[in-house]
Amino acid sequence: KLNMSPTKKTVKHQEKGYVPRALALDILDEVVRRNVSPDDRLEFYLKKENYRGLPKEDIALCKSIVMTTLRRWGHIEQILYNYLKKSVRSHSPRIHLIMMTAICQLIFMQSPPYAVVNLAIIQTKNDKKSYKLKNLVNAVLRRVSDDIEKYTDDQFDHLELIPKWMLDRWKNYYTSDEINQIASSLVNIPPLDITLKKIDEKIAEDLGGQSIVPRNIRFKKYGFIPDIKYYHEGKWWVQDIAASMPVRIIQNEISNKNIVDLCAAPGGKTANLIDAGAKVTAIESSIDRISLLKINLKRLNFEADIIHADGTKWSSKLKYDGVLIDAPCSSTGVMRRNPDILRRKSHNLDYLTNLQHKLLINGIKLLKKGGFLLYCTCSLEKEEGEYQIDRILDERDDIELKKIQKKDFVIFQEFIHPNGYLRILPNTIGDGGNDGFFISILQKK
Secondary structure (H helix, E strand, O other): OOOOOOOHHHHHHHOOOHHHHHHHHHHHHHHHHHOOOHHHHHHHHOOOOOOOOOOHHHHHHHHHHHHHHHHOHHHHHHHHOOOOOOOOOOOOHHHHHHHHHHHHHHHHOOOOHHHHHHHHHHHHHOOOOOHHHHHHHHHHHHHHHHOHHHOOHHHOOHHHHOOHHHHHHHOOOOOHHHHHHHHHOOOOOOOEEEEEOHHHHHHHHHHOOEEEEOOEEEEOOOOOHHHOOOOOOOOEEEOOOOOOHHHHHHHHHOOOOEEEEOOOOOOHHHHHHHHOOOEEEEEEOOHHHHHHHHHHHHHOOOOOEEEEOOOOOOOOOOOEEEEEEEOOOOOHHHOOOOHHHHHOOOOOHHHHHHHHHHHHHHHHHOEEEEEEEEEEEOOOOHHHOHHHHHHHHHHOOOEEEEOOOHHHOOOOHHHEOOOOOEEEOOOOOOOOOOOOEEEEEEEEO
């Protein structure tokens, strides 16, 4: 006997475009509630039965919905509250997200209104807790789709994308122009920057894209990264132009030198060091991240001595010519690539600054006299940059700041502080911007 009653699964698979939107909803629900990474959750859900084998174009649509919703969250909520007397978030976080993602598609992704509204209503019907709100969702989204023409980009204030607690902090040490510049970096999907291996500089033209500085290529449009030419031959790796700067500053001094990378995974800066001729010992505390580091270095045909250890405690009888600390941090400098950071309730700064200080102390122990310590973070918080260096210099008389010189690199020179460190703000390069970074060099007396 055939069961003719429609199941929820049947509804899902009858409706074209439903599955990538359902996946986007599942990912966002966890990102917002649990402070997890969208990439991590995408990987997790793609192993589940109802999402396994999803075509590439559906995965791309899902990622686009997730990232655009996170990127434009402040603007989307502003639109939503034009049509709601009171928020449904506390009553039904899931329905709040269904309306958020639908508004994102209508206003910021220019998706076909009929499909967006229809699929959002089906999503609401499939939500066991809140299916009774389907009429509300229908009414709100139809009104938004009628008003699409009202919402032009120039009417949105980019500062509204940054949580108030974050803005209040930044006002203590950045000018309003600088904060506006940071905010403007959040709106657009960032381009893809890659770093070419030194011996493969000649392939730059063959790859196309835009050469920012020698060996850095930028792609405005790109698809699946492993499909880009020379990926499988290991001739380049993904790296924002700002992230390539720390090692670029010292690249002419490290050939045949013994360098420790104390927080090595995923391996971009480890690759920079090896490419500049250094003999690298790569320390990483996470087993999962070590496997990622090994995969990345193997593809590039690069070799390092990889050690699973805590960078704050690892010791060695050998003293090193240099130590690189690309320290774990709040990552506020890379929010244009990781807009989920904007949804965090706090940065856990006390924990992070304590960890960074321990890494600095241990890094100094590993140095031979005259050796250098390159410290960097992809953070905009001064506690994770300037204040860390000031503290170490106050505490230690065996360490001095080695001034970064303009002659060492050809870009971001205007960001060298009179003290000699580098504070790169986001979005200072035209044609796609850049991440924010703090870079400094200490020397052992």
